[in-house]
Amino acid sequence: MWTAQAVSIIGTWMQLVGAQWYIVERSPDLAAFVQTAMAVPMVALALPAGALADIVDRRRLLLLAQSFQVVVALAMAVLAATELLTPAFLLALTALLAVGTAANAPAWQAVSAESVPREQLSGAATLNALSVNVGRAVGPAIGGLVVALVGPAGVFFLNAASFSVAIFVAARWRGQPVSDRDRERLLEALRAGGRYIRFSRVSRRVMGWIFVFTFLSTGMWALLPLVANQRFGLGSGGYGALLGAVGVGAVIGAMLLPRLRQSVNQNRLVSVSFLIEGVCLVAMALIGPVWLAGCVLVPAGAAFIVVISSCTAVLQLSLPGWVRARGLALLLTVNQAATALGAAVFGLLGGALEAGIAIAVAGAALCVAAPGLRWLPMPDISRIDQVVSQHWAEPALVVEPSPRDGPVTVTTRYRVPAAYQGAFIEAMVLQGRSRRRTGALSHSLVQDGADPELFLEIYLVATWAEHMRQHDERMTGTDRQIEAAARAYVVGEVVTHHWFPPHAPDVDED
Structure with a gap:
């Protein structure tokens, strides 16, 4: 995968040199806009593409994005070879290539991380960073040589070929299948990702x-x-x-x-x-x-x-x-x-x-x-232990909610002796961040005025499906350790309830 990434990045930098040279010969004032055309789609689309890569089959996403880039690169090459490519059209095609890169890059990095054991992840990150910088160093030099020998169209054809290498590697990769059950929607995934980074x-x-x-x-x-x-x-x-x-x-x-x-x-x-x-x-x-x-x-x-x-x-x-x-x-x-x-x-x-x-x-x-x-x-x-930990018990409910029901309020009752309450409250700050990282919209801890040893944790989740994602796929070994640290100060039974917006029962009218 590293080789395919390096080849693709070299092709991208070659394309940049070819595009700049093509425009310099025809409209020098627009040359600076080549990098703008590449950067703007990356900044605008990288986050949605990352969310998409977490909720769909990454292999299919990679194949679609790279196939799209091959088509755009070939169109650019053919138009340049036939002298039909105007500077404005070249900038538009460059922006489309960047759209493909934005869709491809997060999924490719995630796939690279999945393809190696955890202990080799640092080395994989080094290879990824190395491929970017080697491509940045080697690509312009090769691109300049190709432009001098055969012109910009030759660079565009080689760039299309570089994407074909990545397609071949992506087609051979087999990862974990994505479940279709209650799959996150794109906006939900974006919000969930933003909450995770924030906390x-x-x-x-x-x-x-x-x-x-x-x-x-x-x-x-x-x-x-x-x-x-x-x-x-x-x-x-x-x-x-x-x-x-x-x-x-x-x-x-x-x-x-x-x-x-x-x-x-x-x-x-x-x-x-x-x-x-x-x-x-x-x-x-x-x-x-x-x-x-x-x-x-x-x-x-x-x-x-x-x-x-x-x-x-x-x-x-x-x-x-x-x-x-x-x-x-x-x-x-x-x-x-x-x-x-x-x-x-x-x-x-x-x-x-x-x-x-x-x-x-x-x-x-x-x-x-x-x-x-x-x-x-x-x-x-x-x-840090980021292995999925399905340590929460299945909710005991009389009525089975639908995935879109919500918002869901989850409460957990703790009894903590006075001598341990300071340490417990401090540990619950970390637990609150854990809840927010994994999907909670809000989190609070309150103390009973009539019984000061009694604490109630309250957090809100948008939907029942979102809460079940906490149960099934988002809680990790680190989250389990955080909970264990807080519960070390608790005596007696820990009781959790799930609260939904009220639904009036159907009543037959006489």
């Missing part, structure tokens, strides 16, 4: 650091072409060589990462990588010889792959299967948004000052951000 400290922390790092490191990616051309006087070949240095660094970083994880605390590893990336960017603004610039880009590429793959691995390991594609889709959205914002900010800064100075500012900011990991560290996920 998951691990997810919020990882995405925050990804945003900071991507936003600042984008200064290098956005301004490296200007530095190559204006400072070093390089053409497309020289620029490709600099990108190749980044790619070499990414490969070296990926090779060293497993050993580094064994010997260095992950938070320190990410912090040091922030610092290395920052120092390398500052050095880019100060050094003169182009060969030295290439040498500096090698550790920059290594640091980049360490941060991205480490953060992605932490997120993948912390996400339960039912929401994994949605979480990875949000990570993709955050990454794309940070890239777009960083390119705009540092592009403007480079235009107002000088490209090298703007890169130095980005590097200095990375160096300043690195110590922040001491106060807001990467979460420790060594104790």
Whole structure:
């Protein structure tokens, strides 16, 4: 799967070079809009695509998305070869390719995570991040060579072929079948994914650091072409060589990462990588010889792959299967948004000052951000157990509700001696977050005024089907541990009730 992803990403970057060159020859003012056409659908559609990937058959979704991309890429190639492709139509087709990428990416990452044992997930995340960066480094260089030899149409044909490789791999993959029973609707899935991220400290922390790092490191990616051309006087070949240095660094970083994880605390590893990336960017603004610039880009590429793959691995390991594609889709959205914002900010800064100075500012900011990991560290996920735990007893109901009945209010009564109430209330804060992550719309804990040892937990779920998803597929080993920690302070029987909106019984009128 890694090989197919790498081939597809290389094809995408080749297509970007071909599209830019095709427009430059016909309408240079529109060249900058190629990346916009690629970025906007990714930001707009990644979250819905992630929700879709969690509620439908991922294999079918991958095959449909990639087949759509093959058709669009072939249309672009044929029209370019026959000189019928206008710049405006090229931008529209580029946006359609990005729609396919947005639909494909969350499902592909989730499938990659499902295809390996949990202990190998960090390595899989490293390979995924490596394929992205190798594609980013190698794709433009190959694309420039193909454009020089046969023109942009040749690049578009090769891009279509790269999607065919991914289709072949996806067709051979066999995952867990998706149950049709009470399947989530798309909007419900989006809301459920948003609630999970909102009440998951691990997810919020990882995405925050990804945003900071991507936003600042984008200064290098956005301004490296200007530095190559204006400072070093390089053409497309020289620029490709600099990108190749980044790619070499990414490969070296990926090779060293497993050993580094064994010997260095992950938070320190990410912090040091922030610092290395920052120092390398500052050095880019100060050094003169182009060969030295290439040498500096090698550790920059290594640091980049360490941060991205480490953060992605932490997120993948912390996400339960039912929401994994949605979480990875949000990570993709955050990454794309940070890239777009960083390119705009540092592009403007480079235009107002000088490209090298703007890169130095980005590097200095990375160096300043690195110590922040001491106060807001990467979460420790060594104790997280995301295996599904169906430890809740089946509800004892006289009337069988329909899946769409609701809202459902769930109450649980606890008796807690006075000596343990402080610790119990603190443990129930974590349990409240667990309820909210897995589907509760609200959560509260109240104490009986007449009997202070009596506590009542109350939470609201939108529908009976949503509550049964908590029972059957959303509660994990970690949620079970959180409940056990709270119930350690409880004496006597724990009683749970399920409350529905009242329905008046049918009464025969005399």
